[in-house]
Amino acid sequence: MTAAEPPQPWQWPEATWREHVESVRAGRRLVPSRWPGGARAAVAISFDPDHETIPLRDGETSPGRLAQGEYGARVGAGRVLDLLAEHHVPATFFMPAVSALLHPEEAKEYASEPHEIGVHGWIHERNTLLAEQDERTLISWARDTLAEITGSVPTGIRTPSWDFSDSTLDTIRQLGFDYDSSLMADDEPYEIVAEGTPTGLVEIPVDWIRDDAPYFTMDRYGSVRPYTRPRDVLEIWIDEFDAAYRDGGVFQLTLHPHVIGHRSRLVVLRELLAHIRAHRDVWFATHADLAVAARAEATRLDTAGASS
Numbered sequence: 001m002t003a004a005e006p007p008q009p010w011q012w013p014e015a016t017w018r019e020h021v022e023s024v025r026a027g028r029r030l031v032p033s034r035w036p037g038g039a040r041a042a043v044a045i046s047f048d049p050d051h052e053t054i055p056l057r058d059g060e061t062s063p064g065r066l067a068q069g070e071y072g073a074r075v076g077a078g079r080v081l082d083l084l085a086e087h088h089v090p091a092t093f094f095m096p097a098v099s100a101l102l103h104p105e106e107a108k109e110y111a112s113e114p115h116e117i118g119v120h121g122w123i124h125e126r127n128t129l130l131a132e133q134d135e136r137t138l139i140s141w142a143r144d145t146l147a148e149i150t151g152s153v154p155t156g157i158r159t160p161s162w163d164f165s166d167s168t169l170d171t172i173r174q175l176g177f178d179y180d181s182s183l184m185a186d187d188e189p190y191e192i193v194a195e196g197t198p199t200g201l202v203e204i205p206v207d208w209i210r211d212d213a214p215y216f217t218m219d220r221y222g223s224v225r226p227y228t229r230p231r232d233v234l235e236i237w238i239d240e241f242d243a244a245y246r247d248g249g250v251f252q253l254t255l256h257p258h259v260i261g262h263r264s265r266l267v268v269l270r271e272l273l274a275h276i277r278a279h280r281d282v283w284f285a286t287h288a289d290l291a292v293a294a295r296a297e298a299t300r301l302d303t304a305g306a307s308s
Helices: 014-022 053-057 063-087 097-102 102-111 132-150 168-174 232-246 263-277 287-307
Strands: 026-031 041-047 093-094 118-119 191-194 199-201 252-254 282-284
Touching: 014 132, 026 097, 026 132, 026 199, 041 232, 041 287, 053 063, 053 097, 063 102, 063 263, 093 097, 097 102, 097 132, 102 132, 118 132, 168 199, 168 252, 199 287, 232 252, 232 263
Parallel strands: 041 093, 041 252, 041 282, 093 118
Antiparallel strands: 026 191, 191 199
């Protein structure tokens, strides 16, 4: 190593790697003994209607690539909404602002009862590669655009890259979001801690296991290929729900209309919802509803701690 080269991670002093680890951390779990209505477990289904924004983000403008995203708006979204209505399931739709501008009537449906619309970036940008001010501007634009189109101000955010830059947490707190759904430190909702200090911001964690894209995504020229049969994915998701139900926790799922909306895959979602619906003591919630319940548990914990 020369004097001009930064130290490698294995050369970092303890203070350096501790600083990185502690910048954004999972705090206390926010899981009540019973969910609203006395439910044993909570279910939070979400969709990311990315549509054409994935290729547009990368400057890919070929009709073929854009058509893959258009399928989500033209076919998948309607099928998804019909299925949710059939099973009386509310959902949260994290929608990039450009996607909402392309499909404003669809965005309005997502913001209508019983559903919820949330922020998912401007054009599905990779937020971890942005300068602080650029990230702040795009998140602000995205929130304001969704509010203008739908008449509903989003209270939650899911970053397009499922990650935080050095400035993401400060940005979403300053913009007044109630919750985030981008990180993976737990199965259950938790409070985000910044540099050892609780923030009050609720995290509703995601995971690639409970996401349709890793199982089914296809890239013509790359190495990404679908590698799992839809019914094998159904088995994984049923096992995830069953374990959450036994634990009295949360089953959170992330889907995409252009991915799950295909016929053979929608069959799997239909069977999953039927399996969950067979359990009568389950609370189906939007992510915003879940965040409210989590904050109520935080208040209970604060009160109990103050009185002890």
